[in-house]
Amino acid sequence: MPKSREIIASVVSAAHDVRNENRTLTWGEDQVLVRVERGGICGSDIHYFLHGRAGMSVLKQPMIIGHEFVGRVVETPSGSQLKIGQRVAINPSLPCNRCSRCLEGKQNLCGQMRFMGSAQFLPHVHGGFADYVAVSEQQCVPYADSSDAKVIAFAEPLAVAIHAVNRAGSLVGKKVLVTGSGPIGCLTIAAALASGAAEIVATDMSERCRLLAREMGAARAVDPGNSDMTDAWQENGGYFDVCFEASGAAAAIASTPGFTRPGGRIVQLGMGAAIPAFPLGLLLVKEITLVGSFRFIDEFATAVRWLESGRINPLPLLSAEFPQSDVVKALETACDKNLAAKVQVVF
Template sequence: MKKTKQITASVISAAHHVYNEPRSLEYDDDRVLVKVERGGICGSDIHYYQHGRAGMSVLKQPMIIGHEFVGRIMEAPSGSPLKIGQCVAINPSQPCNHCELCREEKQNLCRNMRFMGSAQFFPHVNGGFADFVAVNPHQCIPYSSEAEAKTIAFAEPLAVAIHAINQAGDLTGKKVLVTGAGPIGCLVVAAALASGAAEIVATDISERCRTLASQMGASLTVDPIVTTTTGQWQENGGYFDICFEASGAPAAIASLVGFTRPKGRIIQLGMGATHVEFPLGLLLVKEIELTGSFRFINEFETAVRWLENGQVNPLPLLSAEFPQRDIVYALETAGNKNLAAKVQIIF
């Protein structure tokens, strides 16, 4: 049986504006109704707002954005362990769980992934920047009411960082480089520290980003444009055991082969560059392993637990908080990288 509730949803349109529109939310009895409390603005949300697209995903109709959000359960299916009033982080991933990749436990690569707040498919998949959302029970990860919602709202980007750490293997005692100290790069720094890395260097051309990387646990931060330190990283075949590329900048991507020791690993997270001049020969003779890292699998629940128990403190990255009525100002603030790292909306 379907139920209907009247909600007010923050909607982004193909004309690149955001407005409040009463919408009827229809959902089945086997779904969970969640009252949204907090949502973090991601880079893809900003791209949809500014350009009407995020990568190859182009808006063809109004869409509710947002995939980093938490809330409280208002209604749950009969017999579910989920309880009314329970605090939950919402995993925005909705893989098909039937294809070959899903059966191989590679759900993050599912070609039929219905990721919340994404225009990849048509009709688009609405996100969580609304008063209420209806989700599947398995998307709800309960957390202690003693934890702050603004902290747990970092679960999705932290899950991306933890997946990258898992792609790299054991970091215990390793020397780590992170290029690009935006929110994801800074969370990789924190996750690497929590995973036992002995030394973590972060690079970014922004002084503000370098300061945040230090606050998140970097041993050293470097401006790659003005420093002479990078030359030392190439001595004796390379300095770092593991390099995480989180900027997507062609120059950063090409530089990592020289900085990585023989038999080391490079994990590519940063998007943006489509064509890069890459020192393939050096990669081969040093037998460096180059691995992509995309979204996350079961790392979402791990991220919730790390945030819940204080293993990672993301709050240095929280630059601003806005009420729902100021969502346009929030998006514009989040889009100014000179002002903000992570911006959250309060519902």
């Protein structure tokens, strides 16, 4: 028998139309009811707010936003391993676990993935920016009471970064470049450092982002317009063993083969609309491996453990916090990259 309760949810209906609405949440006996404590604003939330779409996912009906969030367990299914009051990070991924890709262990590539706060499918999959949400038990990753919720709320973007690092292979002793020092780029810097990289260099056009890159572990952070530096990276066939392209900018994507040594690897995790004039010839003659990196698999649980243990401190990236009542102000602040890296909403 389904249960229900009244909630307050942050709903996007169109570009520049986000409101807190009273809604009725219903959930089944096999689901976990979670009281949301806080959540981070992601780039996709910003795109829905500014444009009414995120990439190919276009809003066709009102949708609750948010997929980076943590909370406390309120109700559990019969026989659950979870406990009432337990603190949990919520993995926003819900793959089908039946298709060939899921059965191969590549759940992030599931064609039927129900990802919270996504307009990919109709009806859309609601996100977690509400005072209560209902999720499956497999989406709940418990964490210690002693941990700070504002830290654990970084689990989802950190999982993206750890997955990219895993796609790169061993980084022990490697020279690494990260192009784009937004939140994902900075978390990739931290994950690469935690995975044994010997030297990490970052690029970004923003001085504020370059400073954050240094705080998150980069030995150097360079303006990509500094040709003296970038020209030197192309000498002797390329300086870096691994390049993580986290900006999605056409010029940055096109630059990475020149910076990568022969036999090196480029991991593309930044998404961009533009198709760059990519130097395919360099990729061929230098036998560079180019791989994509999309979301995460079991790296979400790894991210929670790394944050819980203090292996990575994401708080230099936390620029502002707002109550749910000011969710529009929170989104507007998150849109201004001169002001903010990561903005969190408190419920």
